[in-house]
Amino acid sequence: MTGAARLVLDGVAKRYGRAVVLDDVSLEVESGEIVVVCGPSGGGKTVLLRLIAGTEQPDQGDIRIDGKSMLGLGAEQRDVGMAFQNFALYPHLTAYQNIASPLEARGLATAEIKQRVDKVAALLRIGHVLGHTPRELSNGQKQRTSLARALVRGPGTLLLDDPLRNVDAKLRYEMRLELPRLLASFGSAVIYVTQDYREAMALGRRIAVLRQGRFEQVGAPETVYGEPANLEIARLFGDPTINLYPCRPDGEAVELLGERVPLAPGMAQLAGREVMLGIRAEDIEVATEPMPGSVAAELDAVTPLNVRAVLYLRSRDGKELLATVPEDDALRFGRGHRPVWAKLAPDRFLAFDPATGARL
Amino acid sequence: MATTAGIVFPTAPRQSFGRAALPYLLSLPALLVCIGILVPFGTAVWYSLQRYNMNLPMMRGFVWFEQYTQLFQSSAFWNTVWVSLLYAVFTVGAELLLGLGIALLLRRSTWLNNMLSIALLLPLMVAPAIASLMWKLMTHPDFGIFSYLLSLVGIHDFRWASAPSSALFTVILVDVWVYTPFIMILLLAGLRSLPRQPFEAAELDGVPASFVFFRITLPMLMPYIITAALFRMLDSIQQFDIVYAMTQGGPGNSTLLFQVQAYLDFFKNFNVGRSAAMLMVLWLIANLISTQFIKHWLRLRERARGGAA
Amino acid sequence: MGRSSLGGAVLRGMLLTLVVLFFLFPILWVVLMSFQTNETILRIPPSLLFEPTLSNYTALISGKLVTNAGTLELAFMNNLKNSVVLSTVSVALALLLGVPAAYAFARFRFRLGENIAFTLLSFRFAPPLLVLLPLSLYFRQLGLTDTWVGLIWVYQLIALPLILWIVRGYFEDISPDIEHAYRIDGHGWWRTFTRIALPLARPGIAAAGLLAFIFCWNNFVFALILASADKQPVTVGALAFVTASGIQYGQIAAAVMLSILPTLLLALYAQRYLVEGLSLGAVKG
Numbered sequence: 001m002t003g004a005a006r007l008v009l010d011g012v013a014k015r016y017g018r019a020v021v022l023d024d025v026s027l028e029v030e031s032g033e034i035v036v037v038c039g040p041s042g043g044g045k046t047v048l049l050r051l052i053a054g055t056e057q058p059d060q061g062d063i064r065i066d067g068k069s070m071l072g073l074g075a076e077q078r079d080v081g082m083a084f085q086n087f088a089l090y091p092h093l094t095a096y097q098n099i100a101s102p103l104e105a106r107g108l109a110t111a112e113i114k115q116r117v118d119k120v121a122a123l124l125r126i127g128h129v130l131g132h133t134p135r136e137l138s139n140g141q142k143q144r145t146s147l148a149r150a151l152v153r154g155p156g157t158l159l160l161d162d163p164l165r166n167v168d169a170k171l172r173y174e175m176r177l178e179l180p181r182l183l184a185s186f187g188s189a190v191i192y193v194t195q196d197y198r199e200a201m202a203l204g205r206r207i208a209v210l211r212q213g214r215f216e217q218v219g220a221p222e223t224v225y226g227e228p229a230n231l232e233i234a235r236l237f238g239d240p241t242i243n244l245y246p247c248r249p250d251g252e253a254v255e256l257l258g259e260r261v262p263l264a265p266g267m268a269q270l271a272g273r274e275v276m277l278g279i280r281a282e283d284i285e286v287a288t289e290p291m292p293g294s295v296a297a298e299l300d301a302v303t304p305l306n307v308r309a310v311l312y313l314r315s316r317d318g319k320e321l322l323a324t325v326p327e328d329d330a331l332r333f334g335r336g337h338r339p340v341w342a343k344l345a346p347d348r349f350l351a352f353d354p355a356t357g358a359r360l
Numbered sequence: 361m362a363t364t365a366g367i368v369f370p371t372a373p374r375q376s377f378g379r380a381a382l383p384y385l386l387s388l389p390a391l392l393v394c395i396g397i398l399v400p401f402g403t404a405v406w407y408s409l410q411r412y413n414m415n416l417p418m419m420r421g422f423v424w425f426e427q428y429t430q431l432f433q434s435s436a437f438w439n440t441v442w443v444s445l446l447y448a449v450f451t452v453g454a455e456l457l458l459g460l461g462i463a464l465l466l467r468r469s470t471w472l473n474n475m476l477s478i479a480l481l482l483p484l485m486v487a488p489a490i491a492s493l494m495w496k497l498m499t500h501p502d503f504g505i506f507s508y509l510l511s512l513v514g515i516h517d518f519r520w521a522s523a524p525s526s527a528l529f530t531v532i533l534v535d536v537w538v539y540t541p542f543i544m545i546l547l548l549a550g551l552r553s554l555p556r557q558p559f560e561a562a563e564l565d566g567v568p569a570s571f572v573f574f575r576i577t578l579p580m581l582m583p584y585i586i587t588a589a590l591f592r593m594l595d596s597i598q599q600f601d602i603v604y605a606m607t608q609g610g611p612g613n614s615t616l617l618f619q620v621q622a623y624l625d626f627f628k629n630f631n632v633g634r635s636a637a638m639l640m641v642l643w644l645i646a647n648l649i650s651t652q653f654i655k656h657w658l659r660l661r662e663r664a665r666g667g668a669a
Numbered sequence: 670m671g672r673s674s675l676g677g678a679v680l681r682g683m684l685l686t687l688v689v690l691f692f693l694f695p696i697l698w699v700v701l702m703s704f705q706t707n708e709t710i711l712r713i714p715p716s717l718l719f720e721p722t723l724s725n726y727t728a729l730i731s732g733k734l735v736t737n738a739g740t741l742e743l744a745f746m747n748n749l750k751n752s753v754v755l756s757t758v759s760v761a762l763a764l765l766l767g768v769p770a771a772y773a774f775a776r777f778r779f780r781l782g783e784n785i786a787f788t789l790l791s792f793r794f795a796p797p798l799l800v801l802l803p804l805s806l807y808f809r810q811l812g813l814t815d816t817w818v819g820l821i822w823v824y825q826l827i828a829l830p831l832i833l834w835i836v837r838g839y840f841e842d843i844s845p846d847i848e849h850a851y852r853i854d855g856h857g858w859w860r861t862f863t864r865i866a867l868p869l870a871r872p873g874i875a876a877a878g879l880l881a882f883i884f885c886w887n888n889f890v891f892a893l894i895l896a897s898a899d900k901q902p903v904t905v906g907a908l909a910f911v912t913a914s915g916i917q918y919g920q921i922a923a924a925v926m927l928s929i930l931p932t933l934l935l936a937l938y939a940q941r942y943l944v945e946g947l948s949l950g951a952v953k954g
Contacts, residue, residue: 050849053849053853054852054853055849055852055853074852074857074858075849075852075853076852076853076854076855076856076857078853080853081853082849082850082853084846084849084850086844086846088844088846088847088849088850089847089850090847090850090851090865091847091869092868092869101851101854101856102854102855104854105854105855105856106855149850149854153855382773382777382858383773383776383777383779383781383782384773384779384781386769386770386772386773387770387773387774387781387782387785388770389766389767389770389825389829390766390767390770390785390789390829390833391781391785393789393825393826393829393830394785394788394789396822396825396826397788397789397792397800397826398788399807400799400800400801400802400803400804400807401792401795401799401800401803403803403806403807404799404800404802404803407803458688461684461688462688465681465684465685465688466685476685476689478936478937478940479689479692479693480688480689480692480693481936481940481943482692482693482696482933482936483692483695483696484936484947485883485887485929485932485933485935485936486696486887486929486932486933487886487887487888487889487903487904487928487929487932488887488889489887489889489904489905489907489908490887490903490904490907490925490928490929493907493908493911493921493925494695494696494699494925495695496911497699497702497918497921497922497925498695498698498699500918502711503710503711503712503713503715503918505698505715508713508714508715537691537692537695540692541692542947545944545947546947549944594794598796598797600797600798600889600890601889601890601904604889604890604893605889605908618796619796619797619798619890622796622798622802623798623802626798626802632802632806635798635802636799636802636803639796639798639799639802640799642796642799643795643796643799646794646795646796647791647794647795649794650791650794653794654790
């Protein structure tokens with residue numbers, strides 16, 4: 001990648017009356033890079049997109065595209081394409097006219113418009129419905145028309161606002177595989193917004209977690225998942241949600257779930273502190289026989305989840321523990337209500353400060 | 361990403377001036393209309409505080425609220441209040457009853473019912489002043505069809521709008537003829553938008569029709585009824601066209617509604633101050649009613665919007 | 670609602686017939702009268718069978734009435750022309766001025782807009798004479814009495830608030846994202862307004878224009894106070910007929926018919942818009 005980033009957000013802030021929606025947001029996106037902005041609803045993701053697209057102006061900070069400041073410039077003066085969550089197709093125009101709109105705005109010749117629209121429609125496999133109005137399209141076709149419209153001009157910056165949200169599950173999986181390939185051929189700087197962490201991890205080269213108007217962590221998917229900056233991010237990423245327990249480690253081990261559980265040597269400096277200890281469900285091994293360093297628990301229930309099964313365990317001191325195992329393995333456990341032993345991988349523990357939530 | 365902490369960027373012009381001025385430019389004509397309303401309104405308030413008779417220009421002077429106190433002491437004023445009240449109550453009452461009845465009759469959405477509801481809309485499309493003219497023709501003592509029909513049942517010499525005893529009745533009748541369709545369409549739309557479940561359940565339970573009407577239909581329809589009633593009351597108490605076209609306020613003072621009285625005071629007696637004061641009183645009454653109406657109407661609109669969305 | 674006993678159905682039929690008779694009979698009767706000569710009208714008992722005549726209409730249209738007392742000039746056609754001009758021009762102007770303003774109110778939240786909207790709404794329910802009586806004095810001073818400019822401007826007081834209120838709601842119903850998308854595509858705000866907002870709000874604009882036309886056409890008191898014989902519309906003109914001597918009742922009936930025909934036809938043609946507009950959005954048609 002060349003030096004200068006395509007899209008630069010520099011200390012952007014936005015307020016509505018008293019409510020601060022975005023506070024000191026900065027990010028750089030290169031050409032051809034997909035950055036996923038992930039976070040709970042109300043975090044400011046849609047506002048961020050509106051600021052980049054130009055339908056609103058930031059109260060503070062700068063937005064630069066290709067090195068040029070976008071302050072004061074309206075949406076129509078920016079080289080940005082956007083696909084909306086609810087598609088935002090023009091109901092009184094055909095799919096063809098919808099897609100042609102950005103080209104029309106640039107004053108291209110009819111013949112060239114047709115060529116480019118046909119090309120991108122073929123890419124998204126909607127060539128056969130170009131003559132339909134949005135009302136006559138299925139949700140999946142509407143979503144791809146919306147994408148086509150955003151892509152047809154080959155914009156330098158592409159904004160995708162949770163485009164797969166209103167699409168049925170099967171199609172969502174297909175698109176999740178297709179999108180990176182599709183976007184790679186256009187080379188735009190892409191910001192993809194979603195609430196679904198799995199989508200974020202599947203699509204993004206980097207993930208930027210936006211919570212309460214700030215980027216709380218920006219990094220590669222593995223980093224955000226494996227080394228979350230704080231409790232909330234750890235909770236956000238992972239299904240089932242990470243198991244969290246307040247406790248006080250004593251250097252080598254910790255009183256947890258009614259037993260003494262060994263810790264990895266790296267956690268020695270936490271001795272004596274009050275911490276929230278987290279362990280992900282997939283880092284727990286469950287067996288019908290005791291294992292060294294394992295915790296005795298009661299298996300309450302088994303729930304299949306995709307190709308894994310979630311085991312609901314209850315520790316000796318009454319706390320709940322969730323573990324996942326491959327579905328085939330789960331067959332061993334039947335439907336539950338039997339004693340089991342759970343081994344919590346010592347080096348997979350995550351420690352958080354109970355007061356601030358930050359990771360230690 | 362590190363931020364440039366500590367440095368405050370100067371706030372660049374967030375929008376071009378033209379873009380910010382756009383909404384004001386677009387609404388300029390509406391603003392002009394507003395001014396066109398507020399200026400005469402202000403003038404009317406100003407006049408109502410004066411003794412101002414165009415016949416006696418030298419007597420013109422500022423008298424504060426004397427105009428109002430004199431008004432409240434004059435029997436003519438109270439006659440106007442009484443007549444206007446009678447008119448408003450009887451027109452709205454009759455229109456509500458009739459309108460509700462017709463809406464109930466046309467409740468089911470059949471081809472015939474829909475055709476009829478369109479046909480019944482027609483009197484509302486006639487200019488009220490022209491409606492008065494039509495009824496004048498029909499109640500003419502010599503050739504009026506209604507006079508004739510009355511004579512068939514033994515009532516001769518019913519003077520309709522020519523007698524003080526029956527003039528108010530006649531104008532009320534014209535008002536009912538013109539405005540009942542308005543109540544009808546409002547209540548019909550309300551009826552058709554009611555959820556089906558309570559009625560289906562009642563039918564399954566074998567509940568008698570009168571119970572269904574009084575305990576289910578009516579309460580659910582109440583917001584529409586109240587909105588319609590307030591709206592019509594507002595217009596009815598300020599009625600001018602129908603009354604003026606029919607009787608010009610007469611015979612005697614039997615149909616002197618507020619605006620008719622004010623009009624005559626201005627153009628016949630040239631008493632600018634007194635007519636302005638009377639209109640201000642009317643405006644106050646209308647304001648009280650309209651705040652109630654707007655509250656109910658906005659609630660109704662939210663409900664329709666929410667349902668449709 | 671499925672309780673249709675025969676007795677119930679008969680009762681419903683009877684009641685509906687009475688209702689229809691009451692509301693439609695007057696219109697029918699006046700139509701008949703307009704085709705009758707004075708002798709036919711004055712005949713007692715009145716009969717449904719008679720020899721129809723077009724003389725009333727020809728007299729009105731030609732503007733000349735030949736009676737025993739001589740030839741009378743009938744100015745009714747002028748009144749009709751005035752109504753047509755006043756209503757169409759006023760509504761056209763109100764649409765031109767009001768639709769962009771409604772767009773501004775719908776899309777931009779600005780204090781002045783809310784104040785204007787509030788003022789216009791509150792004065793919808795104020796007594797017209799409160800504004801008209803002082804206005805008549807101003808008009809006289811400014812020389813605007815009985816002029817096209819003066820009347821069309823005053824008719825804006827009728828048409829504009831109506832258009833603003835109805836059309837604003839329709840603009841608000843358009844999802845803002847659609848307009849944002851069009852702007853991001855690269856179009857400016859004017860094109861967004863004309864290519865996206867206007868087409869999508871067209872039903873509302875039609876309803877508003879229709880209603881405004883009917884209200885302007887049916888208006889009586891504005892023209893009564895601010896116009897003289899030259900510019901009077903049919904509402905005032907028809908009434909003047911009654912007091913003029915030598916006018917025959919058949920012509921009055923014919924004048925009434927000509928006065929109400931446009932609004933009746935409009936209502937029949939576009940009744941769905943009417944219901945929505947009349948209830949001011951309280952019910953969706």
